[in-house]
Amino acid sequence: MKHTLAVLVENKPGVLTHISGLISRRAFNIESIAAGYTEEPDMTRITIVVEADDEYVLEQVVNQLSKLIDVIKIIDLTGQDRVHRELALIKVTATPETRADILNIVEIFRAHVVDVNKETVIVQLTGEERKIDAMCELLEDYGIREIVRTGRIAICRGPVSAKEV
Amino acid sequence: MKVTGAQAVIECLKKENVEVVFGYPGGAVLTLYDELYLSDFPHILPKHEQGAIHAADGYARATGKVGVCIATSGPGATNLITGIATAYMDSIPIVIITGQVAVSLIGRDSFQEADIRGITTPITKHNYFIKDAKDLPKAMKEAFYIARTGRPGPVLVDISKNVFAAELEFEYPETINLRGYRPVYDGDPEAIDAVYSELLKAEKPLFFVGGGVTLSDTSDIMRKIVAYSGIPTVTSLMGLGCIAEDDPNYFGMIGMHGTYAGNLSTTETDLLIGLGVRFDDRVTGLLNEFADKAKIIHFDIDAAEVNKNVRSHIKVIGNLQWSLDKLYAKMTERPSSEWTGQFRPWRDKMTAWMNEKPLVYNTDSERILPQAVIEKISEITQGNAVIVTDVGQHQMWTAQFYQFKQPRAFLTSGGLGTMGYGLPAAMGAQVGVSGKKVICICGDGGFMMSCQELMAIADLNLPLKIIILNNSYLGMVAQWQRTFYNQHYAHSCIKTKTDFVKLSEAMGVPAIRLEKKEELKTVLEKVIASEGPFLVDIRIPEDEDVLPMVPSGARLDQMIMGG
Numbered sequence A: 001m002k003h004t005l006a007v008l009v010e011n012k013p014g015v016l017t018h019i020s021g022l023i024s025r026r027a028f029n030i031e032s033i034a035a036g037y038t039e040e041p042d043m044t045r046i047t048i049v050v051e052a053d054d055e056y057v058l059e060q061v062v063n064q065l066s067k068l069i070d071v072i073k074i075i076d077l078t079g080q081d082r083v084h085r086e087l088a089l090i091k092v093t094a095t096p097e098t099r100a101d102i103l104n105i106v107e108i109f110r111a112h113v114v115d116v117n118k119e120t121v122i123v124q125l126t127g128e129e130r131k132i133d134a135m136c137e138l139l140e141d142y143g144i145r146e147i148v149r150t151g152r153i154a155i156c157r158g159p160v161s162a163k164e165v
Numbered sequence B: 001m002k003v004t005g006a007q008a009v010i011e012c013l014k015k016e017n018v019e020v021v022f023g024y025p026g027g028a029v030l031t032l033y034d035e036l037y038l039s040d041f042p043h044i045l046p047k048h049e050q051g052a053i054h055a056a057d058g059y060a061r062a063t064g065k066v067g068v069c070i071a072t073s074g075p076g077a078t079n080l081i082t083g084i085a086t087a088y089m090d091s092i093p094i095v096i097i098t099g100q101v102a103v104s105l106i107g108r109d110s111f112q113e114a115d116i117r118g119i120t121t122p123i124t125k126h127n128y129f130i131k132d133a134k135d136l137p138k139a140m141k142e143a144f145y146i147a148r149t150g151r152p153g154p155v156l157v158d159i160s161k162n163v164f165a166a167e168l169e170f171e172y173p174e175t176i177n178l179r180g181y182r183p184v185y186d187g188d189p190e191a192i193d194a195v196y197s198e199l200l201k202a203e204k205p206l207f208f209v210g211g212g213v214t215l216s217d218t219s220d221i222m223r224k225i226v227a228y229s230g231i232p233t234v235t236s237l238m239g240l241g242c243i244a245e246d247d248p249n250y251f252g253m254i255g256m257h258g259t260y261a262g263n264l265s266t267t268e269t270d271l272l273i274g275l276g277v278r279f280d281d282r283v284t285g286l287l288n289e290f291a292d293k294a295k296i297i298h299f300d301i302d303a304a305e306v307n308k309n310v311r312s313h314i315k316v317i318g319n320l321q322w323s324l325d326k327l328y329a330k331m332t333e334r335p336s337s338e339w340t341g342q343f344r345p346w347r348d349k350m351t352a353w354m355n356e357k358p359l360v361y362n363t364d365s366e367r368i369l370p371q372a373v374i375e376k377i378s379e380i381t382q383g384n385a386v387i388v389t390d391v392g393q394h395q396m397w398t399a400q401f402y403q404f405k406q407p408r409a410f411l412t413s414g415g416l417g418t419m420g421y422g423l424p425a426a427m428g429a430q431v432g433v434s435g436k437k438v439i440c441i442c443g444d445g446g447f448m449m450s451c452q453e454l455m456a457i458a459d460l461n462l463p464l465k466i467i468i469l470n471n472s473y474l475g476m477v478a479q480w481q482r483t484f485y486n487q488h489y490a491h492s493c494i495k496t497k498t499d500f501v502k503l504s505e506a507m508g509v510p511a512i513r514l515e516k517k518e519e520l521k522t523v524l525e526k527v528i529a530s531e532g533p534f535l536v537d538i539r540i541p542e543d544e545d546v547l548p549m550v551p552s553g554a555r556l557d558q559m560i561m562g563g
Helices: A015-025 A055-067 A099-108 A129-142 B005-015 B027-039 B049-063 B081-089 B116-123 B133-148 B161-165 B189-201 B211-215 B219-229 B260-268 B320-331 B336-356 B370-381 B393-401 B422-432 B444-449 B453-459 B475-484 B500-506 B517-529
Strands: A002-010 A029-037 A043-051 A071-076 A082-093 A112-116 A120-127 A144-149 A153-156 B002-004 B021-023 B067-071 B094-100 B126-130 B154-160 B167-169 B205-209 B233-235 B250-253 B271-275 B295-300 B314-317 B386-389 B438-443 B465-470 B511-514 B534-539
Touching: A002 A015, A002 A055, A002 A153, A015 A029, A015 A043, A015 A055, A015 B116, A055 A071, A082 A129, A099 A112, A099 A120, A099 A129, A120 A129, A129 A144, B002 B005, B005 B027, B005 B133, B005 B161, B005 B167, B021 B049, B027 B067, B027 B094, B027 B161, B049 B067, B049 B081, B049 B094, B049 B422, B049 B453, B081 B094, B081 B116, B081 B154, B094 B133, B094 B161, B116 B126, B116 B154, B126 B133, B133 B154, B133 B167, B154 B161, B189 B271, B189 B295, B189 B314, B189 B320, B205 B219, B205 B260, B211 B219, B219 B320, B219 B336, B233 B260, B250 B260, B250 B336, B250 B393, B260 B336, B295 B320, B370 B393, B370 B438, B370 B465, B370 B517, B386 B393, B386 B422, B393 B438, B393 B465, B393 B475, B422 B438, B422 B444, B422 B453, B438 B444, B444 B465, B465 B500, B500 B511, B500 B534, B511 B517, B517 B534
Parallel strands: B021 B067, B067 B094, B094 B154, B126 B154, B205 B233, B205 B271, B233 B250, B271 B295, B295 B314, B386 B438, B438 B465, B465 B534, B511 B534
Antiparallel strands: A002 A043, A002 A071, A029 A043, A082 A120, A082 A144, A082 A153, A112 A120, B002 B167
16 A cells, blocks of 8 residues: 655755665665655655555554654655645657647646647646556657656645644 | 864763773874874774774673764775674664865765765764864764664764864753654553553563663663563573573573573463564564464564564553563562462473473583583683673574673674674773673684784783684584585685684784693683783684574574584
8 A cells, every 4th residue: 555654854965865775775665755845944845655565564664764863753644634746747749740639638637838849848747646647648649758757745635734743 | 162173072072971982093083183192082092993893882882881983084984884783783872983084075086085974874873974163062962862862873973074173162062952853761651551461361471681671771670570570581692691591580592592491482472572672583583483372562662673573462662761660660569479470380381491401512522612611701700701702603602601690791793793893892891891801702703803903902901801712614604504505614614824822922912722621621710810811712623513503484493402
């Protein structure tokens, strides 16, 4: 089962290396990891999607990460009412013949074209992983040249913030 | 107060009541060494950085204080790696100070530059890189605090060369504020109640005591609980000495080379209570069938240890000082006689196992057998020496045949199994406990890995005694090759023209070779009573095995027995 963890860490150099190193050393299966600044200047938030076969694996991931001095807090968002999103940029081959069709797909997915030239377009899409996977599948027929995805970020609904949980 | 970075480091060491540092100078720490010189700070110079870190480790294990180690950048720092990993695996508090190239040279593959922070990230409890002098006092304060609190461990502070010379306004922080580090002390009192009610129901409980009891200095309260309840007790390698070997409730070490009674008890117990243990694979054998008839209770300060290897039914997270005090208080609500009565049949059964198959060896042998050496040392020192071993057969024989009475009396690399650990660790231990007898027992293989420290031991005139159990083989490797690899002694024979006695004497440590069985007692008595350092090269048979032995991956009752 996939679990989404929000990991609040000190905004210091080396923290992300430390976390990713620990994850690989302990042989945990990580689907994605995404880090960025937060509402507090000295805190970074890392969203980790981890595949855990049972509760013990998840318990180990959380406990081992919690031991790191620079990890302030870990919240398992999995069971919570939450919003999660990923951003993808996709470079697709677009000839004059196919461009209209591609734009059509872009429209349906509420994506945007953020760059266009004679040969390709770059499509920007946000959404859950499934949605991005679905669009990639459709665009594949036209020739995908490059995909870049951010990995999942997640936030709980309602007024309470993760650091207060 | 305006000081230089180097002066600040010395001030921090003083504030932390550091008595001595183990270190090796070099380019990046020259400014710091100049300050050590000017302030006449006590410093021990081993002959290799690896010796410095093992010595700091031995000092920490023997005294319970934080060991401190200094090395220069690049190769100086990388020479520490094995020692840092050794300390990390056994949760030993050490603060390591390494020099780093100047900030302006960082990241340019400069002379003697190594990313020691990156390299040591998985083998330190925490580490720092200081490139601005003003950050130094806070980092040092935190480093000592993190090293000794919670589950102890090594903490590295890497300091750029220019920082040592830079000026700062020195103020040692009074308090610590680490959002992500709040080591637990008190746990959940309800967990103690749950343990109590399990004990009321249990017929065959077993205390399994590990290094956590040594580290938390809770051997006294643990012994009280055992004496009051009559619960049979076994230890891991790291738990040796937490309970006296002659305690009627003690049934020895368990694991690959554990006692018959101890190992068998793990398969029969209905309530296994782990106190500060990791359930290492050398202890559990076949994990799925370890203590498979038992409910498991795990006491530990580190929540991540619970359910890591063995699944626990009840976890008691917190400092053992808290949890064992609480447990003892709770257990005394019921008379001692009721507890001991409840567990007597089980204890009698274990005693019968112990008598049926005790640890034995061939006492009729014409040669000096290693087990006899250990027994003799144990007799002469009455179990009161600080024993430091290297890694291999001699380590297991020491664990089996030395009659330990106190914690912090058996210093050994348990988790990492580091050959070359013994001699420098014994040196550090002797520096820390100058009034005690310290005896280093090593094999001929491990001895050669750090024999250069004989020089340091001689020059410091440490009263350390070094016993080499010399069988001309990497004994444990050879034992496995004999047992599992068709007697293919691939590169485990280390017969040599080197004369250990002459080597030792050349380095300034008097030495003697011992081959005759009838001389064992008198020579050992004389050597142990002598004043300065002394080395004894004892020739033992090549093919003596450590037994019992549970083959790797087998259940603990599948023992190859000796005798």
